[in-house]
Amino acid sequence: MNDPFHRPEKQPLYAAVRDAVLERIGSGVWAPGDILPSEFALADEFQVSQGTVRKALDDLAARNLVVRRQGKGTFVAVHTPERALFHFFHIVTDDGGRELPTTSRVLSCRRRRPDRLEAGALKLDRQDRVVEIRRIREMDGKAAIAESVCVPARWFPDLDKRAVEEVPNELYQMYEERYGITVHRASEQLRAIGADSDDAAALGIKPGTPLLEISRVAETLDGRPVEIRRSRCLTDGRHYQSVIV
C-alpha cells in the first residue's frame, strides 16, 4: 500500500480521511470528473465507519473539491465553463445580468524570463521561463478588458506556440484538460488606475481614463501559484461583484 493513511498527532479521524482523499486528488490518482469509491468502500479501506467518511467527503464538498450526487456517487470537481465563470469571473452588468466576454483577441504570446515580481509571485527562479499572453477581451461587442496572463513555462510546455492560434476566453478549462493543472482558488487585488498609453490604444479610450485593475494570483489544490494575471477593466455600465457573508 503506497498510502499508509497516517494520522499525525491528535488530528480527528475524519480530517485524516479527508486529507488522504485530498492527497489522491492532488496527485492525480483520482482526476477531475472521476467517480470516487462509495462511502462504504472508503470506510472499509480506511477502517473507519461510513459516518466518518461521510463527514470527510462533506467537508471536501463544502470546499467545491468534490461534487456529491444522490443515487450516483461522489465525483472530483471539474472546471465546467459554468463553474469557471461563476467562481472566477466577477464582472457583471449594472442591471445584475451576466454578460460574458465573447472574443479574446491575443496581442502577443511569448516565452521569456520573469521579472522580479513575477518570479516572486510564482515562486520561480530568475533562470526559469514564463509564458505571457497579452490579450483584449470584448464584451457586448466592444473592447472591455486588457489582460496579461503569466504562467510558468515548465508546466505549460507548448503553450506559447498553441495559444497564438486560438485561446479560449476561459483559460482554466484548457489548463485542466490540456495540462492537467486544476486551478482551485485565487486571490484578487483591486485598484483604480489611469489607463496608460498602451491600454488606452487597445481599449479605444483616452490615456488617464480610470480603469479597474484586478491583479490575480491563482493556485492549485496544494497551494502552488500557477498563474498571475493583471486585468484592466473598463467599468462603464459594468462592475465587479463581490458578496460578503
Added chain:
Amino acid sequence: MNDPFHRPEKQPLYAAVRDAVLERIGSGVWAPGDILPSEFALADEFQVSQGTVRKALDDLAARNLVVRRQGKGTFVAVHTPERALFHFFHIVTDDGGRELPTTSRVLSCRRRRPDRLEAGALKLDRQDRVVEIRRIREMDGKAAIAESVCVPARWFPDLDKRAVEEVPNELYQMYEERYGITVHRASEQLRAIGADSDDAAALGIKPGTPLLEISRVAETLDGRPVEIRRSRCLTDGRHYQSVIV
C-alpha cells in the same frame, strides 16, 4: 407555545430545526451574545435527536450566525470589532498588512427623503425618510476614503442627532448595540471612477484622479436591506482584497 415548529412539506428535519432557531434569533428571542440552550435541551424541546440539533447548529455556525465553544455552549454571533473588520473591511496595504482607518471625520449628517435609487435599494417609499452620513476616513494619517452612508430613518430614530457628535469608524457594532439591528451580509459593486470636485477637495487630490468606488448594500438576517454605502477610495499603496474559492 408561540413557536409550533412547523415542518413545511418534505423539508429535512434538521432544516426545520435550523429555521426555527434562526427565526428566534431574527425575532430577538435570542439576541447577539446570548447563549442558546444546549443541544440536548433543544433536542428535547423539538422532539428530535441530539444529532439532528447538532446538524442544524453546525449549519448555522457555517454561516457565521452562531459561534460554538467546546465546553461552554453555543452563542448568537456578535459584531465584534474584529469580526466587523475581517468580514466587512477589505482594504489592506499592498504589502499584505491590515492597516485600519483611524479617524472618521463626519462632514454632514442629515435626515431627508431618499432619491429614487436609494428608495429602490432600501425598499422604501418616497415618503419615508433616510439618514445620510457623509464622512472622510483616514488611513496612515491621510484622508483615504470619502464615504456616504444611508439608512432608513425609521429604524435609526435619533441617529441624525447623535451621529454628528461622534461616529465610530465601524458602524455595525453601533447598529447592533444601539438599534438592535444586526448586519449579516452585504454585496459590493466595485468600479473605477474619476474623482469629482467634492471628493477631490475632501481627499486633497486633483479632480479626475482614479478612485475605487465601492457601492455596498447591507442586509439583516432576514434579507431586508438596512444600509447603502458608497465609498470612494484612494488606492495608493492599498488595494481591495478579494478571495475566490
Added chain:
DNA sequence: CAGTGGTCTAGACCACATC
C-alpha cells in the same frame, strides 16, 4: 432491482470549561 448518497436515531467516549 441493487447501489448510491441523504436523513435520523441512539449511544459511547473524549476534550474542554466551570464550579
Added chain:
DNA sequence: ATGTGGTCTAGACCACTGG
C-alpha cells in the same frame, strides 16, 4: 464533579439513479 460541544460508531430507513 458536572455540563458543554466534538468525535466516532452502528444501524435503520428514505430518495434518487440506472440497469
